[in-house]
Amino acid sequence: MKRIDFIRNSVLISSGVLVAPSLIAQGERVNLKNRLTILHTNDTHSNIDPFPENHHKYPGKGGVARRYELIQQVRAEEENVLLLDAGDIFQGTPYFNKYGGILEMKLMTALGYDAATMGNHDFDGGMEGFVKARMSADFPFLCSNYEFKHTPIDGYTGDYTIIKKGNIKVGVFGVGIELKGLVPDNKFGESVYLDPIEIANDKALELRNQGCDLVICLSHLGYEYHKDKVSDRILARKTKNIHLIIGGHTHTFLDKPTEEKNLDDQTVLINQVGWAGINVGRVDFNFEKNVFVKNDVLIVE
Amino acid sequence: MHRTVLIIGAGLTACSSVNILSVKSESISVTDEFQKVSVVDSIVYPYRIALEEEMFEVIATTENNFTKSRPNGSLNNWAADAILNSVDKTTFGLTPYFCLLNLGGLRSPLNKGNIVLGDVYKLMPFDNEIVVVELPFSSLDKIAQYLTSSGGEPISNAVLDLNHIDLKRAVDDYSSFYVVTSDYLMNGGDNMGFFQENVGVIYTNILMRDAMISEAKKQGVLVFNNEKRIILE
Numbered sequence: 001m002k003r004i005d006f007i008r009n010s011v012l013i014s015s016g017v018l019v020a021p022s023l024i025a026q027g028e029r030v031n032l033k034n035r036l037t038i039l040h041t042n043d044t045h046s047n048i049d050p051f052p053e054n055h056h057k058y059p060g061k062g063g064v065a066r067r068y069e070l071i072q073q074v075r076a077e078e079e080n081v082l083l084l085d086a087g088d089i090f091q092g093t094p095y096f097n098k099y100g101g102i103l104e105m106k107l108m109t110a111l112g113y114d115a116a117t118m119g120n121h122d123f124d125g126g127m128e129g130f131v132k133a134r135m136s137a138d139f140p141f142l143c144s145n146y147e148f149k150h151t152p153i154d155g156y157t158g159d160y161t162i163i164k165k166g167n168i169k170v171g172v173f174g175v176g177i178e179l180k181g182l183v184p185d186n187k188f189g190e191s192v193y194l195d196p197i198e199i200a201n202d203k204a205l206e207l208r209n210q211g212c213d214l215v216i217c218l219s220h221l222g223y224e225y226h227k228d229k230v231s232d233r234i235l236a237r238k239t240k241n242i243h244l245i246i247g248g249h250t251h252t253f254l255d256k257p258t259e260e261k262n263l264d265d266q267t268v269l270i271n272q273v274g275w276a277g278i279n280v281g282r283v284d285f286n287f288e289k290n291v292f293v294k295n296d297v298l299i300v301e
Numbered sequence: 302m303h304r305t306v307l308i309i310g311a312g313l314t315a316c317s318s319v320n321i322l323s324v325k326s327e328s329i330s331v332t333d334e335f336q337k338v339s340v341v342d343s344i345v346y347p348y349r350i351a352l353e354e355e356m357f358e359v360i361a362t363t364e365n366n367f368t369k370s371r372p373n374g375s376l377n378n379w380a381a382d383a384i385l386n387s388v389d390k391t392t393f394g395l396t397p398y399f400c401l402l403n404l405g406g407l408r409s410p411l412n413k414g415n416i417v418l419g420d421v422y423k424l425m426p427f428d429n430e431i432v433v434v435e436l437p438f439s440s441l442d443k444i445a446q447y448l449t450s451s452g453g454e455p456i457s458n459a460v461l462d463l464n465h466i467d468l469k470r471a472v473d474d475y476s477s478f479y480v481v482t483s484d485y486l487m488n489g490g491d492n493m494g495f496f497q498e499n500v501g502v503i504y505t506n507i508l509m510r511d512a513m514i515s516e517a518k519k520q521g522v523l524v525f526n527n528e529k530r531i532i533l534e
Contacts, residue, residue, distance in 0.1 A: 009478055043413065048345055049331075065342055066335035073335070091428050103348050110340055124428075184430070184504045243321065253385045257326050269324065288322040 020287030027059065032079040033166040034287045038213030039071055040084045042248030043119065043275035046104055047171050051276070060278040064107050070280055071111055076235035080165035083112055084172065086248035087119025087220035090133075092276070114140045115161055116147070117218040119173030119248055123187045127152040143220060145199040147192035160203050160213060168287055171207030175200055175235070176217040176251055194229055195237045196221060204241035214285060217242050222249040223258075223272055236260035236268040244283060247272040257283060354421035360514060363523040367411040369404055372453030372531035379523065380407055380424075380513065381457035384431055387512035388481050393503055397433055398468055399459035400442065400481040403491045406509075407455070416517055425510040429483040435501035437477050441466050443495040444480075453531035461531045484510055 052065035085108065090101045101122075108116070118141055122130055134141065134156050143157040145242050160173035175196040178190040200217055207215045210285045217235070224231045232247040247270055257269035273279040367376040385400035409423035448454055448461045460467045473476070477500055484504070487496045516524060 027452070050331075060333060062331050064345070065337070065339055066333070068341045069337045070329060070331060070341050072339075094356065094422060095348065098352055098355060099348060103345065107341060108342055110344055140421040184506050186506070253328075255328055257324075269326075271326065273328055277331055279330055281326070281328055283324060283326040285324050286322045296399050 005109065034168070035078065036080045036082065036165055036168050036170065036253045036285045036287070037074060037082060038082045038216070038246075038281075038285070039074060039080045039242070040086065040246045040271065040273065040281040040283075041274055041277055042086035042220075042246065043088040043251055044085070044104070044274060044277045045088055046090055046096035046101075047276040048103065049093075049109065052276075058276065058278055060146040064277065067277055067280060068111050074282070080112050080168060080169065081153050081164065082165065082172075082216075083114055084216065084218060084246055085116035086218045086246045086272070087117045087174075088121045088177065088248055088275075089116065089119070091124045096124075100129050102136045102184045105133050105135075105137035107135065109138050113137075114163060115140050115142050115172050115174075115218065117141065117193045117220055118143050118157065119220040120177055120178055120179060120182045123179065123183045127189060127191075129155050143176055144170060144173045144203050145175045145194040145246040145270070146194045147194060149192075150190040151188075151295065153191070154266060156189055160207060160208070162207065162210060164180075168285075169212050170214045170216060171204075171210065171212035172218060173200070173207065174220075176220045178240050179239070197235060200235060200239045200242065204239060208241045213287060214244070215242050217245045219245050220248045223247050223252040223254075224250070232270045233258065233260055234270070236262060236270055238263065239268075240264045241268070242268055242287075246281070249281070251275040253279070254281075308350070314435050314528065326342045327519070332420055350410075352462050356417065356422065358418045360418055360421070360519055361413060361416040361517040361523055363416060363522075363525070365525040366413050367523065367525070369407045369410065370457075371404060371451075372533055373527070373529050374404075374455075375525055376407055376410055377402075377404065377455035378425075378457070378528065378530065381455040382524070382526065383516035384483075384509060385457040385481050386516055387431060387507055388433060388505060393433060393505065395433070395479055395503075396470070397479040397481045399457075399466075400455075401486070401493075401499055402455040402482065403486055403493070405491060406485065408475045411523065415425075416523065418514065419533040421492050421510060421517065422512050425513055427485065427509070428507045429485045431505045431507045431512060432482060432487050432510055433503040433505065434472075434480050434482060434487050434496055434499045435477050435503075436480060436495065436499055438475055440495045440498050441478075443498075447493060447495065448531060449533065456530050459530070462531075463532060463534070479482045 012017045047062050048064050051058045051061050053060050082138040089104050090096050095103055131152055140161050141157040144159050148154045162168045178193050207241050219232050222231050224233045232245045237260055252272045253274035254272050260268045262268045273281040365388045367379050369376040381402050384448050445464050445466045458469045486493045
């Protein structure tokens, strides 16, 4: 795996703000304590073994054992690593049909996932099915815009979580897609769907007020649609206080995060890594204490 | 692949003493570069063994090769019949007129000899659900047109006879009728636009694959039917 080297041949895109060269140079001496590495997956869809060598599209790609090794290698190099998933863990191979998602949960726990959100397919075994599998997971499921009060899932998901990594305080919450029409009614029952934009704004503000340095939204809304249907790109534009949206649902392969401007005209990154565990996304944030207090200066390599 | 974005002091100072200085990302491909025996293998092993055993379970036999083809094929007929049979009239309170699937959705033939569970997973790897779609009678002509131009799709209990659909059951109501299909096609898959005109949809909660498995088990020896249901000329 390639080591990531920081800030080479930088091009300055600035909104009329001068940036001291020394500040840029500092990037090369980043203290590991001040770096947070986020590893993420989405739509793994019960793909536990790698695709067969004769697979028409992704021969020999993926596999949970290899993902584990990859993650372990990153953990060996970095001090602060977060591992997150944006939903649709279930459905796609006989492992799910036969074992109902228990194996997927055991493996994610073994890989050390810090948090996940629910995708529509995570309702495929019904709500009781999810809860049964959930018993084998020891990381939180963050579903901020599903109200599960009168359902069997009540108490098995959370609103958000705050994780302290080194010097960095990270807030994570999750938003899901409207289930009506996508999931048979009896599989989500009395769950109430809340507006993801409104909820995302509420949760992000709350996390910032609690002193989070970085706010991450796990989203199963989908990257982008032709119609006005709410997506990660729309969510990014219509909210504030979110730094990174880790998306899913549309199985979108992004080589690099998409940059959007939020309501405060600040940059929000959106990332998604296809499906089936073919790729793992890595986003490194470097932090520096009280260096510079100006809005939105971007240096894009 | 590699990209750096610097967000300097992105308005974080209000609630925090830490600023984000820069961001760097990559998408890492999960390949055999990372192959290594680990704790994961020992967790998966018992599940994999049991699953493989199950996938080799013989669920039926056949004296023929079932293959898909246009305009007609024995696999086309078997699959469409199996799906239609799985919609139980008493459960759903209606009798569907016919079943329409897509040839592209049948991914593998059923070969002469024993049929194991894994064969049906190869035939139908997708987790598509069976739906019953209520369509206005005017849609029939569009279905006929579609079948004519595609050159044929799996159909059961109806015949395309030179641009016209012959229904195999009596019509009770000339305003609408019920077709059994997959949620994939109903949602616009394979450009079957006529499903967008639906006046109602019933989700059966039955996966196509599960329906095929139960039908194969019920038949024991798969029922071979090579009749022509698509007549183009």
